[in-house]
Amino acid sequence: xxxxxxxxxxxxxxxxxxxxxxxxxxxxxxxxxxxxxxxxxxxxxxxxxxxxxxxxxxxxxxxxxxxxxxxxxxxxxxxxxxxxxxxxxxxxxxxxxxxxxxxxxxxxxxxxxxxxxxxxxxxxxxxxxxxxxxxxxxxxxxxxxxxxxxxxxx
Ligand code: ZN
Numbered sequence: 001x002x003x004x005x006x007x008x009x010x011x012x013x014x015x016x017x018x019x020x021x022x023x024x025x026x027x028x029x030x031x032x033x034x035x036x037x038x039x040x041x042x043x044x045x046x047x048x049x050x051x052x053x054x055x056x057x058x059x060x061x062x063x064x065x066x067x068x069x070x071x072x073x074x075x076x077x078x079x080x081x082x083x084x085x086x087x088x089x090x091x092x093x094x095x096x097x098x099x100x101x102x103x104x105x106x107x108x109x110x111x112x113x114x115x116x117x118x119x120x121x122x123x124x125x126x127x128x129x130x131x132x133x134x135x136x137x138x139x140x141x142x143x144x145x146x147x148x149x150x151x152x153x154x
Contacts (some may be wrong), residue, residue: 001141003052005037008153010138011049017129021059029136030070033153040152041110042067045133071128076111090118095125 003009010033014025026032034040036050044066052058064070084090094110108120145153 001053003036003049003137003140006143006148007036008033008139008141008143009016010140012136012138014134016132016134017126017130022056025108035143035147035151035153038151039149045131045135047142049135049137052135054137054140057134059136059138060133064128064130067129067131068124068126069128071081071123075102077120077122081113081116081118084118095100096120102131 002008010031012026012063015023016028017023029138030039034046036046042114044062045060048058048060048062052146088094088096090113092110092112096108096110097107098106098107108122109125111119111121113119125127144154
């Protein structure tokens with residue numbers, strides 16, 4: 001059996017940036033499970049897992065445009081410090097969450113701030129980064145009809 005559409009695949013991964021920084025890893029926990037072809041993981045990663053078998057290992061390099069996108073400097077925005085509630089303890093790198101008007105979850109990272117202004121970066125923290133995944137396939141099975149209908153693993 002190999003990784004293909006409508007299979008439930010469990011795999012271990014370690015995500016490393018070109019700088020060598022390890023961003024995320026399943027190594028100390030459960031492998032990540034997903035249904036192939038249902039938009040559950042980054043497309044650039046999913047494509048490269050197709051055809052792998054249990055026990056196969058592969059390093060997958062995903063360009064920024066196929067990962068979290070290129071950085072957009074227009075998404076760096078300056079806000080009046082007065083608009084930020086006092087209860088928020090600002091620091092560089094702080095991630096704030098809010099809902100947009102159409103209900104999407106958006107995240108802002110505080111880049112810099114002073115007494116007057118706060119500079120927010122609305123880019124995804126991994127935008128502009130090449131994503132290097134060390135992967136190992138742990139299990140593969142067919143998804144049930146119910147899982148395919150729901151679009152997630154049971
Ligand atoms: Zn369900």
